[in-house]
Amino acid sequence: MNWPTVTHDLVHCEPTSQSSRAVSPMSASGTNLILSRVGGSRLELRDHTVVKHDSSANAAIEFLKTLQARAIADRTGLFRVPAIIAHDTAAGWIEFERISDATSLQRTLATIDKRKAAVIMRRVARALAAIHRSQTDPYIARSPANDNTLADHPAWNFVHGDFCVTNVLYSTAHDELVLIDWSSAPWLEKTYVYGPPHIDLAVMVISLFLRRPFEADRIPAPAVMMREFLRSYCNDAESKFDPNELRQCVSWLLSRIFSGSRSTENRVRLIACYPSAWSAQRAVDKFVTEL
Numbered sequence: 001m002n003w004p005t006v007t008h009d010l011v012h013c014e015p016t017s018q019s020s021r022a023v024s025p026m027s028a029s030g031t032n033l034i035l036s037r038v039g040g041s042r043l044e045l046r047d048h049t050v051v052k053h054d055s056s057a058n059a060a061i062e063f064l065k066t067l068q069a070r071a072i073a074d075r076t077g078l079f080r081v082p083a084i085i086a087h088d089t090a091a092g093w094i095e096f097e098r099i100s101d102a103t104s105l106q107r108t109l110a111t112i113d114k115r116k117a118a119v120i121m122r123r124v125a126r127a128l129a130a131i132h133r134s135q136t137d138p139y140i141a142r143s144p145a146n147d148n149t150l151a152d153h154p155a156w157n158f159v160h161g162d163f164c165v166t167n168v169l170y171s172t173a174h175d176e177l178v179l180i181d182w183s184s185a186p187w188l189e190k191t192y193v194y195g196p197p198h199i200d201l202a203v204m205v206i207s208l209f210l211r212r213p214f215e216a217d218r219i220p221a222p223a224v225m226m227r228e229f230l231r232s233y234c235n236d237a238e239s240k241f242d243p244n245e246l247r248q249c250v251s252w253l254l255s256r257i258f259s260g261s262r263s264t265e266n267r268v269r270l271i272a273c274y275p276s277a278w279s280a281q282r283a284v285d286k287f288v289t290e291l
């Protein structure tokens with residue numbers, strides 16, 4: 001079996017003293033921008049690196065998943081995953097290589113012509129199918145950071161967990177996809193290392209449609225992009241694709257997004273997203289019926 005040997009080396013490696021200095025939480029030197037993230041964690045954009053601060057549990061999950069993702073990327077050549085430069089998951093931080101020449105899939109789709117956009121969507125689907133086909137890393141499966149087990153769910157596999165248009169980047173200069181943010185989406189409740197593959201499909205589909213008020217990069221023809229993505233995924237991972245699972249997953253995710261206690265400001269923002277979110281559901285229903 002082709003387990004990623006790199007995992008085991010990296011899991012035990014400690015940050016070098018140099019990189020450890022570079023991300024000392026007390027010193028913000030070299031930091032260009034600090035972004036607050038959902039749940040109170042933060043992200044520092046530095047000249048050449050990005051430092052993500054989170055709870056130790058979330059950092060441990062993201063660390064393990066990034067390692068497995070990098071092994072898949074190396075093996076398949078279908079995408080790139082930023083390298084981990086240094087980490088201290090117990091302290092809740094990971095420092096990643098910063099890929100500065102890549103832009104989000106959202107911006108890419110909003111700015112290139114339809115034909116090129118369709119080609120990129122097919123590549124995104126092939127990358128995801130390869131992720132879902134990847135074998136379970138026994139080290140990760142045994143890790144206490146992994147709170148779900150494969151044994152209970154034979155249909156589950158390695159998932160990205162938040163496979164949306166802002167976590168898929170595209171570099172025009174290198175013509176490559178870059179997949180970031182291997183933490184789980186905060187609204188998923190559970191930290192998915194392994195999970196139902198339709199989660200990733202549903203998140204991508206909803207994110208293609210979701211339009212937040214005053215958002216700059218609107219994806220034209222999201223239904224066309226969705227069809228390119230889903231058809232290509234079906235071709236590559238036929239056995240994994242169940243149209244009804246997808247339909248259910250989309251409606252489950254939408255109800256999660258729009259339920260729960262939130263601030264008034266968040267509620268107002270969410271209500272404004274409502275029509276676009278439900279057009280995602282309608283588009284999936286139509287796609288499934290036409291299959």
Ligand SMILES: Nc1ncnc2c1ncn2[C@@H]1O[C@H](COP(=O)(O)OP(=O)(O)O)[C@@H](O)[C@H]1O
Nearest residue numbers: 037043050082096097098099100166167180181
């Ligand atoms: N390695 C990276 N290279 C370039 N940009 C990055 C990198 N990591 C994060 N970013 C930028 O920071 C944003 C937030 O990072 P992300 O890991 O997605 O955290 P969050 O969990 O807050 O979504 C991304 O959408 C991207 O624009």
Ligand SMILES: [Mg+2]
Nearest residue numbers: 166167180181
């Ligand atoms: Mg993200």
